[in-house]
Amino acid sequence: MTQTSIHKLLIANRGEIACRIIRTAQRMGIECVAVYSDADKNAQHVKLADEAWYIGESPAKDSYLKADTILEIAKKSGANGIHPGYGFLSENAEFAQKCSDNNVIFVGPPVGAIEAMGSKSEAKSIMQNAGVPLVQGYHGDDQSESLLQQEADKIGYPLLIKATAGGGGKGMRVVESSSDFIDALNSCKREAISSFGDDQVLIEKYLTKPRHVEIQVFADNQGNAVHLFERDCSVQRRHQKVIEEAPAPGLTSETREAMGQVAIKAAQAIGYSGAGTVEFLYDEDGSFYFMEMNTRLQVEHPVTEMITGLDLVEWQITVANGLDLPLLQDQLSINGHAFEARIYAEDPNNDFLPATGNISYMGLPVTNANVRVDSGIVSGDTVSVYYDPMIAKLIVWDKDRNSALARLRGALSDFHVAGLTTNIEFLHQLASNDAFIKADLDTHFLDKHGEELTTADQSLSNDILAVASLFVMLRQSEAHTADGEDPYSPWNTTSGWRLNEDNHHAIELIHNNQHHMITAHFRDTGFLLEVNGKEILARGELRDNQLQVDLDGHKSTVKLAVSGNNLVLFKNAQSWQIEIKDNSLISLDQDNQANLTAPMPGTVIDVLVAPGDAVEEGQPLIVMEAMKMEHTIKAHKDTTVDEVLYQVGDLVDEGAELIAFADEE
Ligand code: ADP
Secondary structure, three states, X not given: OOOOOOOEEEEOOOHHHHHHHHHHHHHOOOEEEEEEEHHHOOOHHHHHXXXXXXXXXXXXXXXXXXXXXXXXXXXXXXXXXXXXXXXXXXXXXXXXXXXXXXXXXXXXXXXXXXXXXXXXXXXXXXXXXXXXXXXXXXXXXXXXXXXXXXXXXXXXXXXXXXXXXXXXXXXXXXXXXXXXXXXXXXXXXXXXXXXXXXXXXXXXXXXXXXXXXXXXXXXXXXXXXXXXXXXXXXXXXXXXXXXXXXXXXXXXXXXXXXXXXXXXXXXXXXXXXXXXEEEEEEOOXXXXXXXXXXXXXXXXXXXXXXHHOOOHHHHHHXXXXXOOOOOOHHHOOOOOEEEEEEEEOEXXXXXXXXXXXXXXXXXXXXXXXXXXXEEOOOOOOEEOOOOOOEEEEEEEEEOOHHHHHHHHHHHHHOOEEEOOOOOHHHHHHHHHOHHHHOOOOOOXXXXXXXXXXXXXXXXXXXXXXXXXXXXXXXXXXXXXXXXXXXXXOHHHOOOOOOOOOOOOEEEEEEEOOEEEEEEEEEEOOEEEEEEOOEEEEEEEEEEOOEEXXXXXXXXXXXXXXXXXXXXEEEXXXXXXXXXXXXXXXXXXXXXXXXXXXOOOOEEEEEEOXXXXXXXXXXXXXXXXXEOOEEEEEEOOOOEEEEEEOOOOOOEEOOOOEEEEEOOOO
16 A cells, blocks of 8 residues: 655644644644634634634534534645544544545544444453453443342452443442442443443442553554553542653563553554553552553653653654654663643632633743643633633653652742633642652542642732732832833822822732732832731842842742733742732822922932923923932922922932922912
8 A cells, every 4th residue: 555645734633732733743844734613713723833724613512523524624725634632533433434535644543443442341352352451340241230230249349330431530430339339330320321322331340559550652554563661640630630750650670561562462452553552550569450542642642752752743643654663662762750740720729620711921931851831822812611721731851750850840830820720839739749759659649648739828928918019119110210101100290109297108909809908118228018017128129020029138039920900929839819909009198289209218319400490290300319210200280490409419208398389388
């Protein structure tokens, strides 16, 4: 069979995986066609592709799952290959068949292999025949209640009932004793019917402390097959992965090799080609059992790329083009250790409830050979209700597990998202957790350690209030120095920036519906802040998204994002969204609007007018220097100067009257 190569590739997916596939394909000189729904009109994958076609409304069933529409666009655009990514149509045998019927190369395994792995029980039968180890269980067609109960009692308890059509952690029930079996069976069947339209189940022994270890396999159409080592995905919530790593900590090279060979055997048993993942339960005693095979690229494939130095999408395309695997088993080796953390819009403090909304700001850690970010989202994008709320994957690599973990903590601290709730702080806590550091892993890790990971107290500490207040004060000084023209800056109006007898300014901050009042006094050395009855001398420097802070001599750097009146502060993977009340910088004293007073303590460095001068509103009158910045003080109306009360070189207190006008008493 002569095989043509893919010269134009349609990516039947969205988000980070579409972007990731496009990057590799373009690097290989392949033109890329994106498809998009209403919600994705301005998405990154659309911008990145060479061309993009609209396929329908936002719900996946009206767009990314529309097999016929997608094939039609492949034809119209001249794409001769389709990469399905993961999810959506990636494990849909009918779609793969249609691609082949239309002479479009499906970047994935043969139709028969997808079908074989589509049912958990059929997959188990095939694996059993191929000599692949299975957890003790029953996966036959006879589904009568009495037989299932009998088989269950034979296996013993605890056991697991699984919907054979299940996926994504749905349709599973753990049963603790024989008397609970029938109830659990019925409940599992009900969920299976409503979720998958099929109530067939299998039952198997429930391992109480297993790890989820999976093997990346690759096969070509010439009969070559290799494994690219393992990934440990034991840290799960609701049977869904949170952090993955490669290699699996503590796995001996013998077990790795045995598992790898079994995975290759599993792939060969179904005539596999392309990228696949064979998932195993790895038990405490070192034994391992086939769980299922995913016939696509996995979300967590980048950790394998980091430890092998390979590009798995490039391998997929190479194999789809009918070429041999680029490397054979003895040319492959593990280098160092990698982690992937899935950054989700979700609330770890509220049962990981997905969050939706606009990402007003996203700041990424510096990426390099050690730190990689795969994302399809930038500042300003929206996480919608229609798709998976994953914002990005953060992947780190280093020479060993501990160094990689340190990289992960550092990169998470530098990963800043404003506008919605994320799991970033939770992931940072996980990466800092003793049991996780010791690699004391099993699939119940989060059940056991979840409590230790609940995120830190979200209320505002005095220090955070002080940092936010410092920001407000510096921002105002900056607005004044940058351009004297901002009509709303209190530095540029004498009316709004008047000082009362106490020379203090009120700053009102709102966080989680709680109002905080902070009082700020100018001092030669900075701002004296009164926060909850405590005095803090605050100094700092504001540069772009970074605030250098000095609170009573304790220096630190805080990153921040501003949108409108909202300030988000980021520190050590924690973040606080704070609303600054509009009137925060307006003096407490609104009377005595007339005379021109010093907005802060400083030195007079220039006097631009003399008694008797007629001045116009906005005309510069006096230049002061305070905190190493010059501040030009302007007339707030048309008037005449009566008296200049200070001379060049004079030190002036905050609130001191500088100039008296003729029309004022
Ligand atoms: P799904 O297809 O829904 O993801 P899997 O069969 O892959 O379901 O199982 C998902 C997770 O459930 C596994 O990663 C593991 O944590 C747990 N699990 C599955 N089978 C067993 C078992 N026999 N004993 C203990 N845990 C299991």
